[in-house]
Amino acid sequence: xxxxxxxxxxxxxxxxxxxxxxxxxxxxxxxxxxxxxxxxxxxxxxxxxxxxxxxxxxxxxxxxxxxxxxxxxxxxxxxxxxxxxxxxxxxxxxxxxxxxxxxxxxxxxxxxxxxxxxxxxxxxxxxxxxxxxxxxxxxxxxxxxxxxxxxxxxxxxxxxxxxxxxxxxxxxxxxxxxxxxxxxxxxxxxxxxxxxxxxxxxxxxxxxxxxxxxxxxxxxxxxxxxxxxxxxxxxxxxxxxxxxxxxxxxxxxxxxxxxxxxxxxxxxxxxxxxxxxxxxxxxxxxxxxxxxxxxxxxxxxxxxxxxxxxxxxxxxxxxxxxxxxxxxxxxxxxxxxxxxxxxxxxxxxxxxxxxxxxxxxxxxxxxxxxxxxxxxxxxxxxxxxxxxxxxxxxxxxxxxxxxxxxxxxxxxxxxxxxxxxxxxxxxxxxxxxxxxxxxxxxxxxxxxxxxxxxxxxxxxxxxxxxxxxxxxxxxxxxxxxxxxxxxxxxxxx
Ligand SMILES: [Ca+2]
Numbered sequence: 113x114x115x116x117x118x119x120x121x122x123x124x125x126x127x128x129x130x131x132x133x134x135x136x137x138x139x140x141x142x143x144x145x146x147x148x149x150x151x152x153x154x155x156x157x158x159x160x161x162x163x164x165x166x167x168x169x170x171x172x173x174x175x176x177x178x179x180x181x182x183x184x185x186x187x188x189x190x191x192x193x194x195x196x197x198x199x200x201x202x203x204x205x206x207x208x209x210x211x212x213x214x215x216x217x218x219x220x221x222x223x224x225x226x227x228x229x230x231x232x233x234x235x236x237x238x239x240x241x242x243x244x245x246x247x248x249x250x251x252x253x254x255x256x257x258x259x260x261x262x263x264x265x266x267x268x269x270x271x272x273x274x275x276x277x278x279x280x281x282x283x284x285x286x287x288x289x290x291x292x293x294x295x296x297x298x299x300x301x302x303x304x305x306x307x308x309x310x311x312x313x314x315x316x317x318x319x320x321x322x323x324x325x326x327x328x329x330x331x332x333x334x335x336x337x338x339x340x341x342x343x344x345x346x347x348x349x350x351x352x353x354x355x356x357x358x359x360x361x362x363x364x365x366x367x368x369x370x371x372x373x374x375x376x377x378x379x380x381x382x383x384x385x386x387x388x389x390x391x392x393x394x395x396x397x398x399x400x401x402x403x404x405x406x407x408x409x410x411x412x413x414x415x416x417x418x419x420x421x422x423x424x425x426x427x428x429x430x431x432x433x434x435x436x437x438x439x440x441x442x443x444x445x446x447x448x449x450x451x452x453x454x455x456x457x458x459x460x461x462x463x464x465x466x467x468x469x470x471x472x473x474x475x476x477x478x479x480x481x482x483x484x485x486x487x488x489x490x491x492x493x494x495x496x497x498x499x500x501x502x503x504x505x506x507x508x509x510x511x512x513x514x515x516x517x518x519x520x521x522x523x524x525x526x527x528x529x530x531x532x533x534x535x536x537x538x539x540x541x542x543x544x545x546x547x548x549x550x551x552x553x554x555x556x557x558x559x560x561x562x563x564x565x566x567x568x569x570x571x572x573x574x575x576x577x578x579x580x581x582x583x584x585x586x587x588x589x590x591x592x593x594x595x596x597x598x599x600x601x602x603x604x605x
Contacts, residue, residue: 113157132142164451165415166248167475168314169402170219171219171395172212172321172437172588174421176203176444182459186350187389191400192448195419199450200495202460206506206523207468210423210435210442212264214511215467216316219420220263222471222486226507226518226582231511232590237280242483244471248312251480256302259295259316264591275314278302287340288318289394296398300405310414312478313401320391323425326384327433328371329571338522341387341394349382350389351442353429354552356381362430363540363555365532371426371433381428388427412452416477418470419448436510437529439552440520443508449473455495463494463525466506487580507576511587518587522573528552530562531567543569 177184181193182203213233214225220243225231229238230557237243244254257275261268268277279298281291299315315375325331326338343349399419406412422445426432427447429441436442447454468488475482476490493500508521519539522529523546530542543557543566547578556562577583 115408118591135168159589161426162414163253163478164454165310165411166312166475166478167254167402167406167415167417168219168470169399169417169419170216170259170314170316170393171399171419171421172316172318174392174395174427174446175319175424175425175427175441176205177272178320178425179446179458180390182446186198186385187392189392189396191396192419192446194267194395194400194403195417195450195458196448197458198452199417199448199455200458200460200491202449202465202491203444203462204444204461204523205420205447205465206443206508206521207421207445208466209509209511210437211510212407212422213264215422216261217263219422219470219584220314222468222482222488224468224487224507224564224580224582225586226509226511226585227487229585229588230263231588233262234264234266234591235588243273243275244314244474245272245273245312246478247471247475247482248478251273251478252309253312253478254307254309255312255525256299256316257316258299258302259314260318261316282580285332287336287390288320288391289340289398290320292317292319292398299402303402303405303409310478313475315566317395317398319395319398320388320392320425321510323384323388323427326387328373337387341390343383343386347386349379350385352378352381353551355439355553356427358431359553359555363532363542363557365428366437367407369436373431373433373530385427385431388425416449416451416454416474417442418474419446419450420467420470422467429502437521438508438510438528440550444519449491449495451477458498460494460498461497462489463502464504464506464509464525465491478586505572505576509582514587514589516587520573520577522569522576524569526570527565527569529557529566529573531570531573534544541566 175417179189179192181196207215209215209225210498211233213235217225217228217230217237221228228241251256256278257272258278261272267280267282269280271277274564279295281294295317308329322337325334333429337530401506406415419593423435424444426434426440430439466488469491472482472486472488472490473492476492494502505524510519516535517533519532526547527544528544532540534540541557542555543562544552557566
């Protein structure tokens with residue numbers, strides 16, 4: 113991967129528009145990292161760098177655009193906005209796999225799911241691959257984890273390598289917000305304990321995952337969900353997304369796998385979107401309690417806070433609900449890196465970043481050397497200097513059955529290439545111009561004049577598969593049969 117990234121870095125032009133030779137790119141990168149470290153943190157050669165506390169906050173199923181700070185007028189997230197006001201919010205940010213367990217495994221190892229044997233939900237990270245808690249514990253941090261884990265157990269009943277597990281709550285028929293309240297409480301109790309070491313705390317919240325209930329999960333909680341999150345009479349509902357209407361030439365693959373809601377009319381779809389945003393607001397308020405606690409213990413100037421989510425939510429885009437697809441709705445996730453008084457402040461709509469980058473990033477700020485074979489890269493160089501050399505693509509994957517293999521997404525600066533595996537047939541290919549067609553409706557894969565772009569993306573994918581060992585890691589069988597999906601959601605009440 114590193115070799116591939118450097119190869120793409122070599123294609124970056126210099127200030128005169130001429131390609132930079134690789135030695136020049138590496139030298140500039142080293143210089144930029146060194147210079148920015150000195151300037152931003154104020155370290156001098158005589159001072160040992162002070163290690164920050166590290167706090168990772170994750171939500172479950174939160175779209176990259178589900179925050180008011182990035183311009184979404186249909187919800188208010190004052191606490192994510194507050195966090196972003198002290199750091200960088202990446203919007204070209206993609207999960208490694210738009211599903212819970214594989215994405216979370218990448219977050220805590222910096223590797224792709226196929227490297228760890230986490231091809232489906234409820235699978236464990238392959239033994240011998242260091243988890244973030246182990247790295248931080250071994251570096252002298254007090255490492256603790258509160259909330260959902262899912263690698264393999266949803267709640268870490270058997271512990272997590274390297275971490276002190278702070279709560280062992282389960283859903284037990286509760287709304288996500290009530291489970292999240294217990295997680296926040298456990299995390300705040302931990303924060304308020306006296307300690308000699310810096311802390312590394314992960315707070316893993318569930319909302320807005322409760323949107324899965326009105327999308328069709330059979331649950332006795334459905335009525336409570338609509339009572340809490342449903343619209344009151346006369347309130348303005350969010351509009352349908354611009355890509356609600358399906359493309360005329362949409363591949364059959366999508367129609368076969370799309371969650372079905374044949375009884376939903378426009379009003380029901382808009383109520384669904386409305387309820388989702390209320391769930392995001394609920395979890396935002398709980399994140400606010402956590403941020404307040406960091407301030408209360410006087411750690412806000414010495415704590416690096418990272419916020420992200422495991423995957424997005426269709427929310428009606430392409431009439432999709434849930435995850436397991438590569439449109440931006442499902443595969444793009446918010447990523448905020450924030451250290452009050454240290455990180456610059458901006459919304460970064462340029463750099464392509466991935467879940468696998470989080471581990472190298474927090475290690476970089478904490479002065480910890482990550483394992484040499486992690487796939488992600490520290491974001492610190494581009495946080496501190498947006499002009500620093502950076503990669504030209506990110507990849508996301510989805511595993512099917514061992515026989516069917518995997519589907520992939522390659523996102524480059526301008527385009528998105530999706531390759532969907534299908535049985536007994538060539539894969540389905542999609543190619544979107546993300547500048548001219550951000551709604552991802554106009555598939556360019558069959559256009560003659562786009563052939564060179566298509567082939568370039570095929571080549572990137574094949575090189576990535578080779579470099580990351582994808583081909584030598586066949587898909588593992590799912591540990592349990594997929595839960596029968598109830599296709600018809602009940603009408604809102
Ligand atoms: Ca999830």
